[in-house]
Amino acid sequence: MNVNVLQPIKQDTLSEHVFQQIKEDIITGVIPQGQKIGETDLAKSYDISRGPLREALHKLESIQLVDRRPHSGTRVITLDxxxxxxxxxxxxxxxxxxxxxxxxxxxxxxxxxxxxxxxxxxxxxxxxxxxxxxxxxxxxxxxxxxxxxxxxxxxxxxxxxxxxxxxxxxxxxxxxxxxxxxxxxxxxxxxxxxxxxxxxxxxxxxxxxxxxxxxxxxxxxxxxxxxxx
Amino acid sequence: MNVNVLQPIKQDTLSEHVFQQIKEDIITGVIPQGQKIGETDLAKSYDISRGPLREALHKLESIQLVDRRPHSGTRVITLDxxxxxxxxxxxxxxxxxxxxxxxxxxxxxxxxxxxxxxxxxxxxxxxxxxxxxxxxxxxxxxxxxxxxxxxxxxxxxxxxxxxxxxxxxxxxxxxxxxxxxxxxxxxxxxxxxxxxxxxxxxxxxxxxxxxxxxxxxxxxxxxxxxxxx
DNA sequence: TACATTCATATTGTCAACAATATTTAAAAT
DNA sequence: ATTTTAAATATTGTTGACAATATGAATGTA
CATH class of the missing domain: 1.20.120.530 (GntR ligand-binding domain-like)
Incomplete structure (x- = not known):
């Protein structure tokens, strides 16, 4: 197998770890489509503070798994x-x-x-x-x-x-x-x-x-x- | 001209505003290629705190304009x-x-x-x-x-x-x-x-x-x- | 009853201090 | 002189409090 194909796995930070976890939860439907994501709630349920959680949400937005609107909130996409x-x-x-x-x-x-x-x-x-x-x-x-x-x-x-x-x-x-x-x-x-x-x-x-x-x-x-x- | 082609401009938050600005500064070479970006310094020079700045850096990473390594730092890409x-x-x-x-x-x-x-x-x-x-x-x-x-x-x-x-x-x-x-x-x-x-x-x-x-x-x-x- | 306005509440955005990790500097040993 | 080790410094990661904005309820008016 070749190297250099996949980027190195960086799960060192809380932000990255939670990002991976939420990603899986969205993909597998644990967090259902269209669901509104409250930062406070999620942070509590993953037992971290809101800072890293927000960074995770930004990453999720960058791979199109959630929609974010400023001052309004984040919600899981719906696959239409x-x-x-x-x-x-x-x-x-x-x-x-x-x-x-x-x-x-x-x-x-x-x-x-x-x-x-x-x-x-x-x-x-x-x-x-x-x-x-x-x-x-x-x-x-x-x-x-x-x-x-x-x-x-x-x-x-x-x-x-x-x-x-x-x-x-x-x-x-x-x-x-x-x-x-x-x-x-x-x-x-x-x-x-x-x-x-x-x-x-x-x-x-x-x-x-x-x-x-x-x-x-x-x-x-x-x-x-x-x-x- | 059609609407709905470009996403609505959201420059409402500091994070978004600074993201746009750094983006331009990188593209136009004001911040040179390969340059290491210190969060503290940049935050001071754009006159914001590190929170929003970090979010901006994450966005920059997601469009490949910077490389981030956990615990180490951020640097502008070099176009080889x-x-x-x-x-x-x-x-x-x-x-x-x-x-x-x-x-x-x-x-x-x-x-x-x-x-x-x-x-x-x-x-x-x-x-x-x-x-x-x-x-x-x-x-x-x-x-x-x-x-x-x-x-x-x-x-x-x-x-x-x-x-x-x-x-x-x-x-x-x-x-x-x-x-x-x-x-x-x-x-x-x-x-x-x-x-x-x-x-x-x-x-x-x-x-x-x-x-x-x-x-x-x-x-x-x-x-x-x-x-x- | 339907609609608009105002106020209370909840949520998001921002900040500054603290903790954890990496980098640099200096000293010690070979 | 060169390499190793250890301490000091600087930088990144994380947290909880505070400010700004949006959402929803309650009140008043047509």
């Missing part, structure tokens, strides 16, 4: 359809570009690792074709492995720190819905094949299709959900 | 060649995608405005073919106008809040170097023509070429500069 669309479009643009770069930069050993990863996914799917929920994590692993090899630190950080946090939140929200995972696996193989052929042009196109396809499925599900309610 | 490359690659990916979206979403009136903008640039260039420095601002206007019409708030915010701040910093650093601006104008016309033909595919390709071309020129200049020193 428009926001998810924006996020998936961003992924399309950025992961498409990332795979194009990675396709040129990857050593063969990384490509081999990707094939092994997909084989593992394939086995997991065959083993348990009922409970496909677990598999979604595998999807993230695949995407993460690829963009982390693109050699552009800004791109990596944005995908990792911002987009994928919101994405995890989406997944959590839609985790009860069962997806068909075989088509995704097929897409993944096609992408790795393009990388293996050192065809960045094609790799980008396939990645874009893969992500925009995922969005179309998700969009339909969300609309159905809305109609039901 | 690798970082500029990353930024230009990001622009290539994101502005390419933005123009693709904008190409579909733009009403004809916006396209007319773009043509008028380019005519104005053309006139400015002819008028003062010596001092092309001023013209670079025009380039930013053009790019900004396009991506602000892409209808994806995440994309707009990232370009506007992060990439373009660093880009302005680059421009300031290389402002003494004269550029030939006619080729850029030619590219701009080609892009607007593609938009006018409602050809998002082509518009994206042209935008990518335009930006990667600009990077190649800049890269050469930076290398020459290094050799000299």
């Amino acid at each position: 359809c428009a926001m998810m669309r924006d996020v998936y479009q961003m992924r399309e643009a950025m992961e498409g570009f990332a795979v194009r770069l990675a396709c040129v930069a990857m050593p063969q050993s990384d490509i081999d690792n990707l094939y092994r990863l997909l084989e593992k996914h394939e086995a997991t799917i065959k083993q348990s074709d009922g409970k496909q929920y677990f598999q979604k994590e595998g999807d993230l692993d695949f995407h993460y492995y690829i963009f982390s090899k693109c050699q552009n630190q800004w791109l990596i950080n944005y995908l990792n720190d911002k987009l994928y946090q919101v994405l995890r939140m989406c997944r959590h929200r839609t985790s009860q819905i069962p997806f068909r995972v075989e088509p995704a696996l097929h897409d993944h193989y096609a992408i790795v094949n393009a990388i293996n052929d050192r065809d960045p042009e094609l790799a980008e196109i396939l990645m874009r299709r893969h992500i925009s396809g995922a969005w179309k499925i998700l969009e339909n599900l969300l609309n159905q959900e809305e109609i039901k309610e | 060649c690798a970082m500029m490359r990353d930024v230009y690659q990001m622009r290539e990916a994101m502005e390419g995608f933005a123009v693709r979206l904008a190409c579909v979403a733009m009403p004809q009136s916006d396209i007319d405005n773009l043509y008028r903008l380019l005519e104005k640039h053309e006139a400015t260039i002819k008028q003062s073919d010596g001092k092309q420095y001023f013209q670079k601002e025009g380039d930013l206007d053009f790019h900004y106008y396009i991506f602000s019409k892409c209808q994806n708030q995440w994309l707009i915010n990232y370009l506007n809040d992060k990439l373009y701040q660093v880009l302005r910093m680059c421009r300031h650093r290389t402002s003494q170097i004269p550029f030939r601006v006619e080729p850029a104008l030619h590219d701009h016309y080609a892009i607007v023509n593609a938009i006018n033909d409602r050809d998002p595919e082509l518009a994206e390709i042209l935008m990518r070429r335009h930006i990667s071309g600009a990077w190649k020129i800049l890269e050469n200049l930076l290398n020459q500069e290094e050799i000299k020193e």
